[in-house]
Amino acid sequence: MAGASKAVVDSRANLPFVYRQYSPEQLRGVLHKMYLIRRFEEGAEECYTRGLIHGTMHLSIGQEASAMGVCMPLAEDDQITSTHRGHGHCIAKGAEVSRMFAEFFGKTTGYCKGRGGSMHIADVAKGNLGANGIVAGGIPIAVGAALSSKRMKTGKVVVSFFGDGANNEGAFHEALNMAAVWKLPVIFVCENNGYGMSTSTARSTAVKNIADRAAAYAMPGVIVNGNIFSEVAEASFKAVERARAGEGPTLIESKTYRHRGHSKSDRNRYRTKEEIEDWMANRDPIALFETELRDFGFIDGQGIQAIRDAVAREIADGIEFAKASPAPEITTLQDYVYTEHA
């Protein structure tokens, strides 16, 4: 995205990075998208509860600043690989909620034509190579995309999102090593929400910070507060610059928290109610960003309300679109297994 003009930048000299780097309009757009992610997931959750959507889903409510911050400095043709908790990444990278809802409803108008559902949500045209049902499954794929970028000289940067749980899979270690050895334009973003399903990082991971793993692969390891949009976006910006300059990969650890259970069948036995409530009440990424925008004079109450109203309409329209869309014919069961020959 384009930077702000020089005069505007000077007047914001003491503000955090993003307020200097991006225009007020762009920043209001970020708030809009953070709301869009939140309301999309709330809408999906409600549809699930009402039996309109089947299967399961993993909500990223509480992690919106991380998805938005990481994607902020990416260009439209930069690419990402995402995770089972991937709705936020998908929206942050530019997907339309109507086609996401359609996918959740199993319709042909969905991003995966009803074949993938929540866990495989993707938007290849916007550079999202897909969520993934396999923990750490997307990490080496991102390295491969970065290899393509380098060999084909496309200039694309690739971001691989994954959770704290994924850092104990072999694929994580093998992928980081190759990316470093080959100096590939890839950014590894660990969204550390404290738990892999029920297992806290203290019980699963030998190092205190996932970013400490970067040392083993000779790349920078950066820790950010994943609930503060500005912090995440700044780290991502630097990592993108480094990648584009051919200096190789970065590992960013974005420390955050998921408000909801792991999936739709979680009884939250492994964490306390107080812990969840504390994060919701005191560190909600949308509330934090909204307050900053207001304090710095980028938006007022009316502006916020306008965003909320617009988002509510988009969500309602998206669900209507999904409901009205056609379901795939049973006769198409074997479509897309192999590439069709013309």
Add this chain to the structure above:
Amino acid sequence: MDAAVRELSYAQAIQEAMAIAMDMDERVFLMGEDIGVYGGAFQVTGDLVERYGTDRVIDTPISELGGAGVAVGAAVTGMRPIFEFQFSDFATLGMEQIVNQAAKMRFMLGGEVSVPLVMRFPAGSGTGAAAQHSQSLEAWLGHVPGLKVIQPATPHDAKGMLLAAVADPDPVMIFEHKLLYKMRGPVPEGHYTVPIGKADIRREGRDLTIVATSIMVQRALDAAATLEGEGIDIEVVDLRTIRPLDRQTVIDSVKKTSRLLCVYEAVKTLGIGAEVSALVAESEAFDYLDAPIVRLGGAETPIPYNPDLEKATVPQVPDIIAAARDLVKGIR
């Protein structure tokens, strides 16, 4: 004996078997992802961690390859691990240790060691979990000498076969269909075993043999009940073990009925149905056949998310009814 039989769910039956195994043998312990305080993704381990502690109900990091290997190493050196893959699909991540190590270690070392390892795999479609959480990969492992592969279809067999697996000196892979976990049925209290390698005739009949596995056993029984009303008398063989196969039970049944329908959820091609068909074709039962052998298996596609497509991907009761009817009426 009857007084000691209660109704349990399939999941409860497995949990009870694991508790009995741990009570009977200090060496038995459980390993897997989120099997402790979470109780397992399908609540099969439930509250066992409260009863047996975190030393015997071990939550692993999300590390299937390493976890499977740790289980192999512990098994070879005197322990009796029961390793849970959270979904059978993740066997693909543990494959190296299962196929190259667990299955072959005794052989490669000339019989100097055994690998008394049990692995549990929640398998199958029907939950809307899409292509990477719904597969039926049992035939993959069934292809590997050194492994034993079982698919209990009832709560009774789930408990008895798990206890047989724990007592077995060799690696036993248990595929548990996720839709069976809530199925209820009679389960005896206390310790008992159901032998590995022995099929079960779940329903006797004269007109057609259906050889089914796992959840397809119940669907075959439902189909048989419907067709009984049309005067078609079906025998349902629950294979229970796919390695080693109980060839004789299948052969004897086909000799009696002269018709064979194989029903299984995994992708049809190169699946267990091919093996069962071949074993009949190679046996004296071949001469008794009055009709071509028919297989009903999964479509040649990954499992789709859309619920109607998902259902259409694997055999359902009406599919079995139609195939059985056609076979008996000589339409095929």
